[in-house]
Amino acid sequence: MSESVEAIRVQALSKSFNGTPAVKDVNFSLHRGETLALLGANGAGKTTTISMLLGLLLPTSGSITVLGGDMLRHRYRLLQRMNFSSPYVDLPRRLSVRQNLMFFARLYGCPDPKARLEELAHDLDLGPLWRKPTGKLSSGQKTRVSLAKALINAPEILLLDEPTASLDPDTADWLRGYLQDYQRRSGTAILLASHNMSEVERLAHQVRIMRAGEIVETGTPRELLDRHGRGNLEQVFLDIARNQRQPDRAYGEAAS
Numbered sequence: 454m455s456e457s458v459e460a461i462r463v464q465a466l467s468k469s470f471n472g473t474p475a476v477k478d479v480n481f482s483l484h485r486g487e488t489l490a491l492l493g494a495n496g497a498g499k500t501t502t503i504s505m506l507l508g509l510l511l512p513t514s515g516s517i518t519v520l521g522g523d524m525l526r527h528r529y530r531l532l533q534r535m536n537f538s539s540p541y542v543d544l545p546r547r548l549s550v551r552q553n554l555m556f557f558a559r560l561y562g563c564p565d566p567k568a569r570l571e572e573l574a575h576d577l578d579l580g581p582l583w584r585k586p587t588g589k590l591s592s593g594q595k596t597r598v599s600l601a602k603a604l605i606n607a608p609e610i611l612l613l614d615e616p617t618a619s620l621d622p623d624t625a626d627w628l629r630g631y632l633q634d635y636q637r638r639s640g641t642a643i644l645l646a647s648h649n650m651s652e653v654e655r656l657a658h659q660v661r662i663m664r665a666g667e668i669v670e671t672g673t674p675r676e677l678l679d680r681h682g683r684g685n686l687e688q689v690f691l692d693i694a695r696n697q698r699q700p701d702r703a704y705g706e707a708a709s
């Protein structure tokens with residue numbers, strides 16, 4: 454891995470909605486060239502954390518440092534160096550794929566938007582979709598376009614929420630390989646939220662598992678497997694979701 458430079462540092466980050474805590478005293482760092490996976494059951498606080506990293510939600514307390522700058526004070530400047538992809542955020546539906554990507558290329562001030570679009574169309578095989586209205590794409594096609602949008606400004610930090618949602622297994626496998634290769638070439642720091650544990654095992658250098666707003670497990674995928682005496686992250690995840698560490702007591706084992 455390349456030299457360790459901090460891309461994101463989150464310290465004592467908390468968020469409450471109407472007094473109800475959603476994220477509690479969360480701390481982590483993400484380094485350049487590294488992928489950190491944020492895992493947790495539904496409602497654990499992943500999206501709330503990512504929304505704060507993007508400046509979409511204000512923390513109740515704590516700090517977020519992005520590329521050495523305070524996210525809360527320099528949000529607009531820092532957002533130019535970041536990007537994100539989420540299956541839950543729709544691009545304008547009536548615009549064609551090309552129009553959408555051109556819009557974002559200009560928004561991010563790409564020096565040569567046309568060349569960047571051609572590069573991404575080639576890399577992500579978007580040529581056949583180029584003139585289609587974005588609203589008429591299949592969900593797997595939308596996922597690829599959403600990733601192209603996320604890469605348009607060659608971000609130093611990429612936040613990926615379920616990057617392979619709705620992709621068929623072959624395309625998902627190809628996309629994971631593409632992301633790994635892209636990261637090796639660019640040194641981009643990736644924060645990954647995923648429910649796909651084999652994806653996490655393949656892509657993540659570091660894992661943080663959240664439960665009820667708190668980080669309850671920290672380590673590399675290998676460290677988590679060793680700590681829990683498990684053969685894969687899916688089983689580790691189930692142990693933690695069910696709040697138990699005894700491998701022989703996991704319900705999943707009896708059932709499967």
Ligand SMILES: Nc1ncnc2c1ncn2[C@@H]1O[C@H](COP(=O)(O)OP(=O)(O)OP(=O)(O)O)[C@@H](O)[C@H]1O
Nearest residue numbers: 470474475476493494495496497498499500501502
């Ligand atoms: N705008 C909001 N107003 C009130 N409560 C919210 C809001 N957004 C999230 N929450 C609550 O905060 C908690 C964390 O939600 P969050 O969406 O961050 O979870 P998540 O880990 O991303 O879950 P999922 O895997 O289902 O996407 C949940 O209890 C949720 O109901």
